[in-house]
Amino acid sequence: xxxxxxxxxxxxxxxxxxLTQGLANRNLPSIxxxxxxxxxACHAASWHLLNSHYRVAVVYDEFGARSTALIRHGRQxxxxxxxP
Numbered sequence: 624x625x626x627x628x629x630x631x632x633x634x635x636x637x638x639x640x641x642l643t644q645g646l647a648n649r650n651l652p653s654i655x656x657x658x659x660x661x662x663x664a665c666h667a668a669s670w671h672l673l674n675s676h677y678r679v680a681v682v683y684d685e686f687g688a689r690s691t692a693l694i695r696h697g698r699q700x701x702x703x704x705x706x707p
Contacts, residue, residue: 635685636664640677647679662707668693
């Protein structure tokens with residue numbers, strides 16, 4: 624019997640996007656994204672922050688643990704945690 628891989632298991636890295644730092648502090652994300660790798664998750668998060676869509680992006684690993692946080696302050700992005 625062959626089991627079909629679900630969409631969520633093929634993209635186990637989840638990214639939570641926040642419009643403000645205050646919403647991030649209260650863990651109230653605006654939207655979630657999914658990615659197959661940490662590198663792609665961080666790339667997508669950087670793109671959204673650079674294009675001023677969000678101020679904070681938090682990447683969670685395949686186990687649901689917080690691995691990387693990207694925070695935009697004006698024209699600067701600070702990265703905390705693991706890099707791809």
